[in-house]
Amino acid sequence: MNVPTMADMMAQGKQPEVLFWVGAAGSYDDRAKKISRAFVKILHQANVDFAVLGTEESSTGDAAKRAGNEFLFQMQAMMNIEVLNGYEVKKIVTCDPHSFNTLKNEYPGLGGKYEVFHHTQFIQNLIAEGRLKIDDTTLKGKRVTFHDPCYLGRANEVYESPRELIKRLGVNLTEMKRNKSTALCCGAGGAQMFKDAEKGDKEINVLRTEDALETKPNIIATGCPYCNTMMTDGIKFKEKEAEVEVKDIAELIAEANKL
Amino acid sequence: MQYLPNILFALALVLGVGFFVMNIRKLSRNIKLGKDVNRTDNKPERLKNMIKIALGQSKMVKRPLSGVLHIIVYVGFIIINIEVLEIIIDGLFGTHRVFRGFLGDGFYGFLIGFFEILAALVFIAVVVFWLRRNISNIKRFLTKEMKGWPKKDGNNILYFEMVLMTLFLVMNATDFHFQQAAIGNPISQFITPLFDGFSLETIHTIERSAWWIHILGILVFLNYLYYSKHLHILLAFPNTYYANLKPKGQFTNLESVTNEVKLMMDPDADPYAAPPEGEEEAIPEKFGASDVTDLNWVQLMNAYTCTECGRCTSSCPANLTGKELSPRKIMMDTRDRLEEVGRNIDANKGTFVDDGKQLLNDYISPEELWACTSCNACVEECPVNIDPLSIIMDMRRYLVMEESAAPQELNMMMTNIENNGAPWQYNQQDRLNWANEE
Numbered sequence: 001m002n003v004p005t006m007a008d009m010m011a012q013g014k015q016p017e018v019l020f021w022v023g024a025a026g027s028y029d030d031r032a033k034k035i036s037r038a039f040v041k042i043l044h045q046a047n048v049d050f051a052v053l054g055t056e057e058s059s060t061g062d063a064a065k066r067a068g069n070e071f072l073f074q075m076q077a078m079m080n081i082e083v084l085n086g087y088e089v090k091k092i093v094t095c096d097p098h099s100f101n102t103l104k105n106e107y108p109g110l111g112g113k114y115e116v117f118h119h120t121q122f123i124q125n126l127i128a129e130g131r132l133k134i135d136d137t138t139l140k141g142k143r144v145t146f147h148d149p150c151y152l153g154r155a156n157e158v159y160e161s162p163r164e165l166i167k168r169l170g171v172n173l174t175e176m177k178r179n180k181s182t183a184l185c186c187g188a189g190g191a192q193m194f195k196d197a198e199k200g201d202k203e204i205n206v207l208r209t210e211d212a213l214e215t216k217p218n219i220i221a222t223g224c225p226y227c228n229t230m231m232t233d234g235i236k237f238k239e240k241e242a243e244v245e246v247k248d249i250a251e252l253i254a255e256a257n258k259l
Numbered sequence: 260m261q262y263l264p265n266i267l268f269a270l271a272l273v274l275g276v277g278f279f280v281m282n283i284r285k286l287s288r289n290i291k292l293g294k295d296v297n298r299t300d301n302k303p304e305r306l307k308n309m310i311k312i313a314l315g316q317s318k319m320v321k322r323p324l325s326g327v328l329h330i331i332v333y334v335g336f337i338i339i340n341i342e343v344l345e346i347i348i349d350g351l352f353g354t355h356r357v358f359r360g361f362l363g364d365g366f367y368g369f370l371i372g373f374f375e376i377l378a379a380l381v382f383i384a385v386v387v388f389w390l391r392r393n394i395s396n397i398k399r400f401l402t403k404e405m406k407g408w409p410k411k412d413g414n415n416i417l418y419f420e421m422v423l424m425t426l427f428l429v430m431n432a433t434d435f436h437f438q439q440a441a442i443g444n445p446i447s448q449f450i451t452p453l454f455d456g457f458s459l460e461t462i463h464t465i466e467r468s469a470w471w472i473h474i475l476g477i478l479v480f481l482n483y484l485y486y487s488k489h490l491h492i493l494l495a496f497p498n499t500y501y502a503n504l505k506p507k508g509q510f511t512n513l514e515s516v517t518n519e520v521k522l523m524m525d526p527d528a529d530p531y532a533a534p535p536e537g538e539e540e541a542i543p544e545k546f547g548a549s550d551v552t553d554l555n556w557v558q559l560m561n562a563y564t565c566t567e568c569g570r571c572t573s574s575c576p577a578n579l580t581g582k583e584l585s586p587r588k589i590m591m592d593t594r595d596r597l598e599e600v601g602r603n604i605d606a607n608k609g610t611f612v613d614d615g616k617q618l619l620n621d622y623i624s625p626e627e628l629w630a631c632t633s634c635n636a637c638v639e640e641c642p643v644n645i646d647p648l649s650i651i652m653d654m655r656r657y658l659v660m661e662e663s664a665a666p667q668e669l670n671m672m673m674t675n676i677e678n679n680g681a682p683w684q685y686n687q688q689d690r691l692n693w694a695n696e697e
Binding site for chain 2: 029202
């Protein structure tokens with residue numbers, strides 16, 4: 001798969017249209033890597049001139065910050081900003097709402113000012129500009145419910161882009177009882193992904209999976225690699241893998257367009 | 260002797276208002292114990308938020324039943340204050356229903372009639388509130404932190420309102436001349452028959468008693484506010500005005516840390532350099548918060564504004580799954596500790612004497628703090644824009660940066676970020692491998 005790096009681009013004296021910030025999950029997590037690849041296929045189809053940082057990319061520091069380690073966060077941020085500014089990056093797109101939030105909201109105060117898009121926003125723009133079409137026949141008739149990631153939804157009030165894209169798939173979009181601003185967290189945010197949950201009587205991802213299952217979906221659509229993992233685990237816990245799939249919106253679009 | 264009631268009334272008014280002002284000054288002093296934070300930017304948007312959220316109750320109606328009932332009580336409270344104004348003038352000058360002369364029978368009757376209907380609606384709403392709190396099994400009223408005073412406080416307020424509304428209606432019902440005029444007594448006319456057969460004098464005494472108890476009750480209620488969660492009726496306004504306008508996901512970048520990090524990353528910096536002139540003795544700033552004085556004044560005002568409605572807690576994913584964390588408890592603990600610090604200052608002639616306690620551990624446990632997913636559900640839910648998450652984050656910062664007391668797994672995650680640039684232990688050189696797999 002052709003994924004150019006900023007270093008390659010620079011060597012050729014080129015400046016890409018947009019930087020794809022892959023994020024740690026998108027780079028290393030086996031499930032999330034599929035989302036990265038699906039998104040790249042979409043970028044290729046729409047002829048988007050993009051690049052990644054590759055080995056020069058490092059953690060945004062989101063998890064460290066939310067765990068309370070402001071030192072580590074700011075060290076990561078300043079290193080990343082140095083790299084990004086060195087390449088004169090203006091536009092960034094990412095499939096990870098945590099990277100999206102941090103790059104968009106927390107980096108400017110430390111000297112990193114970029115135009116940052118979540119991949120659902122970016123794809124929506126590609127469609128609006130006539131650069132991409134979504135085939136609405138492949139997934140026709142499927143029941144899809146969308147789980148709002150906290151760091152895309154409540155944190156940045158992006159509720160419509162993912163929904164607009166899902167509707168374009170020609171599927172039947174159903175809402176969970178807790179949706180948009182009242183959506184329930186998947187349980188991974190605030191660095192919870194990296195530790196066991198505190199003592200309680202249920203796991204948060206199981207409760208959220210129950211919300212989703214109430215809508216009797218064929219597919220649970222996500223827009224965050226961490227939510228994806230949590231919901232996938234929830235479906236396994238409920239032993240519903242045979243009936244319900246958990247897919248990122250980028251994967252659904254790649255599937256619809258047979259990429 | 261003729262002026263005795265007027266003098267007594269003036270005295271009650273001065274005492275009631277005076278004591279209230281004294282407590283409000285204490286409140287303001289306590290809030291100012293917090294650190295400074297600049298919330299004076301973007302005044303039009305702040306004003307808009309205050310009008311929409313505090314005055315317009317826009318976030319209350321997201322839960323329709325309690326929202327609509329609350330609006331009835333709120334509108335009743337504001338509008339009946341016109342009646343209170345008349346009571347004060349009457350009390351001070353010995354007049355009787357002074358507005359009736361001013362406004363003319365028609366309009367005055369309409370107003371009082373309107374107030375009576377509101378009073379009856381408020382009474383009904385308050386009874387429903389009482390039933391919800393005490394009879395229905397609504398989970399958010401039954402959690403741990405709602406035992407004892409918080410439960411009693413909630414009920415006290417409801418009893419107060421029931422009694423005040425009843426007195427208002429009885430006052431009208433026993434006002435012989437007012438009833439005779441039949442200009443505005445849609446509700447009280449049904450109460451009047453209860454007093455049939457009473458002598459005119461007795462009825463007059465009942466009317467005067469109801470009048471006095473009503474106004475004294477209002478003064479007592481005014482002073483009850485400071486000791487109660489009911490303080491929100493005042494603080495909801497500044498609280499929504501000074502609330503955070505930035506995206507909810509945007510956490511502050513601690514400036515003290517920025518300076519340190521810049522110094523660390525600057526290859527020209529001399530690590531052994533002496534501190535700049537005049538700063539040798541300065542106590543370095545604490546990272547994060549372990550006590551209320553480490554929080555900022557908006558966070559402290561939040562604590563006083565909290566009505567303990569529990570909408571935050573009932574939407575908290577950690578709480579919903581049985582974990583220790585309750586955002587409402589975070590706010591209640593912050594207020595309790597702040598009150599304790601305030602009393603300490605009062606007892607020690609204006610300075611705080613170390614009492615060996617702090618907000619962290621003595622009130623809020625690390626277990627509560629680590630259960631938070633930082634999802635902002637509590638912030639979104641709060642009808643008056645309180646931000647419990649910011650307090651949780653500041654306390655986590657203290658735990659991690661001052662005490663290195665993060666859970667072991669998080670320490671591993673942070674070490675990985677530091678060494679490999681990712682929360683997992685992978686080699687940074689493998690970061691692009693995903694592109695060539697499949």
